[in-house]
Amino acid sequence: MTKGRLEAFSDGVLAIIITIMVLEIKVPHGTDWTALRPLLPVFLSYVLSFVYVGIYWNNHHLMLGSAHHISGSVLWANSHLLFWLSLIPFSTGWMGENNFAPLPMAIYGFVLLMAALAYFLLKTTLIRAQGPDSRLARALGSDWKGKISPLLYALGIAASFWHVEVAGLIYVAVALLWLVPDPRIGRSLAQEGTTEV
Amino acid sequence: MTKGRLEAFSDGVLAIIITIMVLEIKVPHGTDWTALRPLLPVFLSYVLSFVYVGIYWNNHHLMLGSAHHISGSVLWANSHLLFWLSLIPFSTGWMGENNFAPLPMAIYGFVLLMAALAYFLLKTTLIRAQGPDSRLARALGSDWKGKISPLLYALGIAASFWHVEVAGLIYVAVALLWLVPDPRIGRSLAQEGTTEV
Amino acid sequence: MTKGRLEAFSDGVLAIIITIMVLEIKVPHGTDWTALRPLLPVFLSYVLSFVYVGIYWNNHHLMLGSAHHISGSVLWANSHLLFWLSLIPFSTGWMGENNFAPLPMAIYGFVLLMAALAYFLLKTTLIRAQGPDSRLARALGSDWKGKISPLLYALGIAASFWHVEVAGLIYVAVALLWLVPDPRIGRSLAQEGTTEV
Amino acid sequence: MTKGRLEAFSDGVLAIIITIMVLEIKVPHGTDWTALRPLLPVFLSYVLSFVYVGIYWNNHHLMLGSAHHISGSVLWANSHLLFWLSLIPFSTGWMGENNFAPLPMAIYGFVLLMAALAYFLLKTTLIRAQGPDSRLARALGSDWKGKISPLLYALGIAASFWHVEVAGLIYVAVALLWLVPDPRIGRSLAQEGTTEV
Numbered sequence: 001m002t003k004g005r006l007e008a009f010s011d012g013v014l015a016i017i018i019t020i021m022v023l024e025i026k027v028p029h030g031t032d033w034t035a036l037r038p039l040l041p042v043f044l045s046y047v048l049s050f051v052y053v054g055i056y057w058n059n060h061h062l063m064l065g066s067a068h069h070i071s072g073s074v075l076w077a078n079s080h081l082l083f084w085l086s087l088i089p090f091s092t093g094w095m096g097e098n099n100f101a102p103l104p105m106a107i108y109g110f111v112l113l114m115a116a117l118a119y120f121l122l123k124t125t126l127i128r129a130q131g132p133d134s135r136l137a138r139a140l141g142s143d144w145k146g147k148i149s150p151l152l153y154a155l156g157i158a159a160s161f162w163h164v165e166v167a168g169l170i171y172v173a174v175a176l177l178w179l180v181p182d183p184r185i186g187r188s189l190a191q192e193g194t195t196e197v
Numbered sequence: 198m199t200k201g202r203l204e205a206f207s208d209g210v211l212a213i214i215i216t217i218m219v220l221e222i223k224v225p226h227g228t229d230w231t232a233l234r235p236l237l238p239v240f241l242s243y244v245l246s247f248v249y250v251g252i253y254w255n256n257h258h259l260m261l262g263s264a265h266h267i268s269g270s271v272l273w274a275n276s277h278l279l280f281w282l283s284l285i286p287f288s289t290g291w292m293g294e295n296n297f298a299p300l301p302m303a304i305y306g307f308v309l310l311m312a313a314l315a316y317f318l319l320k321t322t323l324i325r326a327q328g329p330d331s332r333l334a335r336a337l338g339s340d341w342k343g344k345i346s347p348l349l350y351a352l353g354i355a356a357s358f359w360h361v362e363v364a365g366l367i368y369v370a371v372a373l374l375w376l377v378p379d380p381r382i383g384r385s386l387a388q389e390g391t392t393e394v
Numbered sequence: 395m396t397k398g399r400l401e402a403f404s405d406g407v408l409a410i411i412i413t414i415m416v417l418e419i420k421v422p423h424g425t426d427w428t429a430l431r432p433l434l435p436v437f438l439s440y441v442l443s444f445v446y447v448g449i450y451w452n453n454h455h456l457m458l459g460s461a462h463h464i465s466g467s468v469l470w471a472n473s474h475l476l477f478w479l480s481l482i483p484f485s486t487g488w489m490g491e492n493n494f495a496p497l498p499m500a501i502y503g504f505v506l507l508m509a510a511l512a513y514f515l516l517k518t519t520l521i522r523a524q525g526p527d528s529r530l531a532r533a534l535g536s537d538w539k540g541k542i543s544p545l546l547y548a549l550g551i552a553a554s555f556w557h558v559e560v561a562g563l564i565y566v567a568v569a570l571l572w573l574v575p576d577p578r579i580g581r582s583l584a585q586e587g588t589t590e591v
Numbered sequence: 592m593t594k595g596r597l598e599a600f601s602d603g604v605l606a607i608i609i610t611i612m613v614l615e616i617k618v619p620h621g622t623d624w625t626a627l628r629p630l631l632p633v634f635l636s637y638v639l640s641f642v643y644v645g646i647y648w649n650n651h652h653l654m655l656g657s658a659h660h661i662s663g664s665v666l667w668a669n670s671h672l673l674f675w676l677s678l679i680p681f682s683t684g685w686m687g688e689n690n691f692a693p694l695p696m697a698i699y700g701f702v703l704l705m706a707a708l709a710y711f712l713l714k715t716t717l718i719r720a721q722g723p724d725s726r727l728a729r730a731l732g733s734d735w736k737g738k739i740s741p742l743l744y745a746l747g748i749a750a751s752f753w754h755v756e757v758a759g760l761i762y763v764a765v766a767l768l769w770l771v772p773d774p775r776i777g778r779s780l781a782q783e784g785t786t787e788v
Contacts (some may be wrong), residue, residue: 012606015209031298101622212406409603425692
């Protein structure tokens, strides 16, 4: 029951985050191609952030699917993650409307960095709540993606003040890295048959 | 469980998409009929898009109701569909506020086209995830609506630069075509008794 | 399953409708009481519409709780109801920002009237889907509230062009009439024990 | 079933409230640190309100998790709570955009006060619906936090017109007081094993 409402609330917040970002793509006044051109960076920022929020929803869902115990700390670690994710629409809008200027690019990376750390914290809290030798801890294993992502975000933040193109490439690269859902959790789920409905 | 959260997340995103479109109907400053008149194209665009999102919710729900296996590819094909649907409020607003100008009409059709292709991709991915001889594959059968709609949208896009009225008629016609929920899935569900609650 | 997603989607749309109305209460620039005063009609309109959407959620939930069969027509009758309810934020904002001017008052009543007719249509469709002698048909009985409300809304619309105060009183009176959840459904539910969780 | 939809609707409204607050953090036009500086009070207000809504979600969820009976009065007491919580985005925005001016600070406290009283009313209604000697009544016990919070909010409102810093400290202190989920309900749940999923 606790897990059900935690998932429902997270789904709601993530669904709203992913959707209000589209409000930043303001309807232009003109009706020709030149009216659309300034929207291109806004649109590209939207695509990138849509993918990121989709990745978080995907991994959040797989991780919680393997969990059996929810503690009070898990509830707060989850809210903490939602807090940083809720700043993505702002940082996306600021970056897109300013054509990928250095500081907005760095802040975008900072929000991603904090969300990644919050996700790591949630994972740790969740594993601790399952007790030793849990299925979740085994399924997650070494989690090299979760460890390398914060380093890459930090690199992206630094690169923002040097060459914004490099920062952008790093953010896109991390998204591609995560696009594939974690095979370890997927495999573990499949073995226990829980991907069947 | 996986299917439950996939449906809950999709329901959330679709509910928000359908509702934020209404924010494009901006409260006018005057209080007489002349203040309402410029809202007419915005309102008509809203009605059309409301029907389209309602159709997608309806068919999405019936299709997933017949599915028993969810794979990682299904999760991403679903997010891909939600991405294109999330652009409907923007394209609706642009079309409505510019009184059905050619380019906004074409972009509206383009978003519908991409959503239709994304839905086709989701259907294919979902059928593959069920394995051979699944109930879903049988229930969906030839799916002539799913095959003819992209062609009609493409026709609508071309017609936008010729006579916007023709493009509008095509978009309305496709919506009417889909308004009736697919009898094949409905029948299949009824036979197995799953429309009972 | 079908009923579950119908309820989830309706809950989502109603939750968003009730919440985006609050966005019409725009943050004022000043910081003293005079800055708040022009917000009073906006706030009062918000309270009234919040109560109306709350009533719809309440009754929608009780009515569907008594239903066992969902047909394709029910899905569309439900979307039709959500369409009219989705116009409440617009009509609320227009009415509140224009200090209860005649036409906005009449349009507000018109949206309520159409929502009431859509609810009646949903009820009829739902009863038909249950087959004869269903619990729902018995529970709903004569439904005098559902029959008198459209008449009162029509009266309110006419009164808007005569004395807006009278129209306002009628809209408030209908809300009060509905505030108590229908005892017949409640009693019927209690007898069959479904209010227990 | 009734409880399920009550929770789903509340989750939806709370998810939207917590997310639309972020829309008040308007994307600035500049791209340097000076462009971000005026956003600081808006951001701090957002953090505080995010924590408050998170607390309400947390406690709402734990309280309803212990309840077995839902009456019509509970439905309305719940809507009443959601009404006051829905005003948090407005009061947060007004406070943040005016750099913690006295009246906005007092109104912020007033909305928190009314939400606290509405939560107390919901708790009382819910306990009465469970009948005597219910698990919920035992689990909630004396509820000193629920009794002291309204007093502290009232103190904060008064302090707003004297020293806004004191009012701010009080609002932060009450949030910290609640940040830990109530151990009594948690313990009671754990004893009956319902925190397992």
